[in-house]
Amino acid sequence: MRIPGLGNAADNPQHGTPGDDPEHHPRARDGRAPNVMRIGEWVPMRQHRDEDEVDFAIVGTGAGGGTLACRLAEYGFSVVAFDAGPYFRPLEDFASDESHQSKLYWTDERIVDGENPLQMGSNNSGKAVGGSTVHYAMVALRFRPEWFKARTLMGYGADWPIDWREMWHYYDQVEDDLKISGPVSYPWGPHRRRYHRRAHEVNAAAKVLARGAEAMGIDWTPTPLATISAPRGDAPPCVYRGFCTLGCSTNAKQSVLVTYLPRALKAGAEIRDLAMVGRIETRNGRATGVHYHREGRWRFQRAKNVVVAGYAIETPRLLLMSANQEFPDGLANSSGLVGKNLMVQGNQAVWGVFDEEIRSYKGPPSLAISEHWNYDDEGRGAFAKDFFGGYSYMSQGPLPQLWANTQASARGLWGEALVAEMQRYNHVAGLKVVSEYMPQERNRVTLSDVEDQYGLPVARITYSWCDNDKALNRHALKFLRQALEAAGGREVWDQSDDTCHLNGTARMGHDPRTSVVDADCRSWDIPNLWICDGSVFPTVGGVNPSLTVQAVALRTADRIFATRAT
Amino acid sequence: MLPRKDLYPGYDVLAKRDGPSWNAKTRAVLDERLGLGPQTRRFFDEAEWSTLTALAERIVPQPADRSDPVPVAALVDDKLASGRQDGYRDAGMPDEREAWRRGLRALDAEARARFGACFHDLNAWAQDELLKLAEAGALTDPAWDGMPSTLFFKHRVLGDVTKAYYAHPTAWNEIGWGGPASPRGYVRMGFDRRDPWEAAEAKPDREAEAFAENLRVGD
Numbered sequence: 001m002r003i004p005g006l007g008n009a010a011d012n013p014q015h016g017t018p019g020d021d022p023e024h025h026p027r028a029r030d031g032r033a034p035n036v037m038r039i040g041e042w043v044p045m046r047q048h049r050d051e052d053e054v055d056f057a058i059v060g061t062g063a064g065g066g067t068l069a070c071r072l073a074e075y076g077f078s079v080v081a082f083d084a085g086p087y088f089r090p091l092e093d094f095a096s097d098e099s100h101q102s103k104l105y106w107t108d109e110r111i112v113d114g115e116n117p118l119q120m121g122s123n124n125s126g127k128a129v130g131g132s133t134v135h136y137a138m139v140a141l142r143f144r145p146e147w148f149k150a151r152t153l154m155g156y157g158a159d160w161p162i163d164w165r166e167m168w169h170y171y172d173q174v175e176d177d178l179k180i181s182g183p184v185s186y187p188w189g190p191h192r193r194r195y196h197r198r199a200h201e202v203n204a205a206a207k208v209l210a211r212g213a214e215a216m217g218i219d220w221t222p223t224p225l226a227t228i229s230a231p232r233g234d235a236p237p238c239v240y241r242g243f244c245t246l247g248c249s250t251n252a253k254q255s256v257l258v259t260y261l262p263r264a265l266k267a268g269a270e271i272r273d274l275a276m277v278g279r280i281e282t283r284n285g286r287a288t289g290v291h292y293h294r295e296g297r298w299r300f301q302r303a304k305n306v307v308v309a310g311y312a313i314e315t316p317r318l319l320l321m322s323a324n325q326e327f328p329d330g331l332a333n334s335s336g337l338v339g340k341n342l343m344v345q346g347n348q349a350v351w352g353v354f355d356e357e358i359r360s361y362k363g364p365p366s367l368a369i370s371e372h373w374n375y376d377d378e379g380r381g382a383f384a385k386d387f388f389g390g391y392s393y394m395s396q397g398p399l400p401q402l403w404a405n406t407q408a409s410a411r412g413l414w415g416e417a418l419v420a421e422m423q424r425y426n427h428v429a430g431l432k433v434v435s436e437y438m439p440q441e442r443n444r445v446t447l448s449d450v451e452d453q454y455g456l457p458v459a460r461i462t463y464s465w466c467d468n469d470k471a472l473n474r475h476a477l478k479f480l481r482q483a484l485e486a487a488g489g490r491e492v493w494d495q496s497d498d499t500c501h502l503n504g505t506a507r508m509g510h511d512p513r514t515s516v517v518d519a520d521c522r523s524w525d526i527p528n529l530w531i532c533d534g535s536v537f538p539t540v541g542g543v544n545p546s547l548t549v550q551a552v553a554l555r556t557a558d559r560i561f562a563t564r565a566t
Numbered sequence: 567m568l569p570r571k572d573l574y575p576g577y578d579v580l581a582k583r584d585g586p587s588w589n590a591k592t593r594a595v596l597d598e599r600l601g602l603g604p605q606t607r608r609f610f611d612e613a614e615w616s617t618l619t620a621l622a623e624r625i626v627p628q629p630a631d632r633s634d635p636v637p638v639a640a641l642v643d644d645k646l647a648s649g650r651q652d653g654y655r656d657a658g659m660p661d662e663r664e665a666w667r668r669g670l671r672a673l674d675a676e677a678r679a680r681f682g683a684c685f686h687d688l689n690a691w692a693q694d695e696l697l698k699l700a701e702a703g704a705l706t707d708p709a710w711d712g713m714p715s716t717l718f719f720k721h722r723v724l725g726d727v728t729k730a731y732y733a734h735p736t737a738w739n740e741i742g743w744g745g746p747a748s749p750r751g752y753v754r755m756g757f758d759r760r761d762p763w764e765a766a767e768a769k770p771d772r773e774a775e776a777f778a779e780n781l782r783v784g785d
Contacts (some may be wrong), residue, residue, distance in 0.1 A: 049672075095592040098729075114656050121653025238751075400737065405729055408625075409724050
């Protein structure tokens with residue numbers, strides 16, 4: 001059986017280029033970049049010299065930087081977007097293999113500490129053109145409107161300086177750009193436009209969530225996902241491989257790599273892969289460009305504006321590493337908040353065994369969701385809420401290595417107990433939260449005295465739960481356990497150590513004393529320095545952050561264009 | 567605990583290698599992995615290797631009658647030799663390579679101090695006793711040099727050894743996972759639904775049916 005246009009075409013060895021190794025040699029050079037939609041093909045790419053003062057140097061090509069690069073290029077600005085990672089061709093480079101695909105993750109060394117040290121790498125950090133969207137689970141959710149005024153309306157965290165109705169407008173645009181597949185009607189929040197593709201079929205693991213939600217008397221729905229359920233251009237509908245968090249080898253996944261970046265190139269943006277930015281230069285209070293390492297040497301790109309979009313570890317790391325005589329505490333740090341208020345989200349789970357075969361490895365991992373506890377502020381009886389914030393929860397589809405590591409590290413199984421339990425893999429289903437943890441200044445990113453392969457200081461990441469986080473954890477695990485048991489789960493156990501996503505180390509706000517950037521993501525201290533990624537979140541909400549990062553990126557581009565010097 | 571059994575009789579995920587579930591990249595990656603033999607050693611020295619081999623057998627024990635066991639130690643060695651890291655380490659831990667070398671040396675030192683023999687010469691009971699102490703953080707021989715034995719056990723031993731074993735097609739067969747799926751993916755998604763290219767589970771007294779089905783997954 002041959003399926004033209006899909007990975008099987010990669011069987012043809014004549015497409016291989018001798019010496020082509022995206023992890024060691026840049027692909028975006030010589031006036032061209034990979035056409036990620038076609039095997040062996042290229043698209044033309046405009047290129048700039050280091051000495052050209054480009055309009056925007058953007059550090060990072062993920063949900064924030066890649067989306068912004070596209071929109072700015074389409075506005076006619078000259079743009080160079082840097083990424084430390086490789087420029088992958090999914091149709092040719094992506095294997096169906098957990099170990100191999102760890103090449104998508106940021107696995108440079110980082111040091112973790114605090115009372116609840118974070119697990120980094122595969123869990124939350126991408127290192128590839130397209131950033132973490134290349135390996136994300138594609139869950140495309142909007143914030144609850146009240147969260148943008150969390151302090152004023154709900155009594156916790158901090159207010160965003162952006163009105164929810166404006167965000168709603170940008171969510172519409174991102175959902176259109178990614179052709180989100182979602183349900184006919186979404187059960188929570190204000191009216192939203194219909195989704196662009198039909199919802200995906202729910203697998204057995206998702207049906208477990210549905211059973212449990214119905215037994216508990218709450219709503220559930222097929223999850224809105226950024227993987228298409230009907231063709232789009234060269235991209236085929238999702239074939240339910242189930243390797244989503246390891247990279248999509250068919251391009252059904254609407255990552256930044258296959259959506260905004262091809263548009264960015266077409267509009268004249270330049271993308272530099274395997275280009276690690278180590279320092280932003282400033283002069284007379286303004287950014288003048290970036291020092292970056294590529295092809296074995298350090299270089300300097302001049303720029304009229306610099307945007308940092310490295311996600312909530314690398315962004316503060318770069319700002320702190322760029323400390324100089326003008327800004328001895330790091331760039332954009334007059335508030336002292338760069339690196340502080342690091343927020344992850346809870347990613348705790350309950351798992352159980354079912355009589356039926358579940359085989360949760362088939363299909364996207366999170367095909368069903370309930371956002372009930374993001375919208376019910378009170379709760380009742382045993383589930384009365386005694387904490388601020390909320391959580392969503394989704395069905396799961398761990399592949400064998402991840403599942404074995406979970407059984408060993410989170411449940412403590414090894415030896416015969418482990419290998420025997422692993423044989424029940426096809427009968428397991430779980431429910432996992434994305435929950436809202438509070439911003440705390442003690443949770444932070446600092447520079448360690450260890451050096452990485454570029455000679456740059458490694459990030460130290462300090463994280464501890466507060467009492468509110470712990471109360472939320474208890475509520476979530478208790479509710480999920482009851483829901484899973486109601487769905488028929490036996491021998492239910494709690495996975496209580498996991499977290500996901502990274503946000504908040506350069507928060508936006510109304511006041512330069514209590515925030516790093518303004519509503520337009522422009523730093524208060526340096527007028528031509530911008531930050532555009534999850535770092536700017538003042539609060540994190542109980543949903544996956546990528547759609548909000550992308551909506552903020554589109555808004556930032558519009559604000560840059562609207563406020564440009566003419 | 568239910569004993570391990572032959573739950574997917576006759577299932578061999580490699581039977582799908584040349585079909586529409588494996589693209590060229592997947593074949594190349596798995597060919598390389600399957601090329602690692604039980605003695606493929608690039609990173610560890612001989613003493614460390616002996617300890618690691620014994621340790622792996624306690625973490626992911628394999629059936630004694632398995633003709634071609636998963637080369638777990640070689641897979642761990644390969645990870646360290648090729649420099650693939652997890653991307654983070656606890657502030658109390660050295661980097662991955664140093665943690666492994668030091669941890670294996672320390673386990674061996676503990677074995678000699680407590681039982682008067684090298685770790686790999688101990689019987690399974692004694693090896694497990696030591697590993698339980700490591701798990702609990704109760705091993706403090708000077709050879710640990712400040713590295714908490716509990717973090718070594720949890721972050722390095724459990725993480726790296728389980729991921730090594732479950733990266734191998736033999737382990738996939740044992741748990742009935744569909745394996746690589748590029749580009750074909752799957753069709754039947756609901757409860758108790760199985761595509762013909764997935765492993766068939768042996769139901770009580772119907773092992774022959776599953777066996778027959780499993781011989782056809784590569785068709």
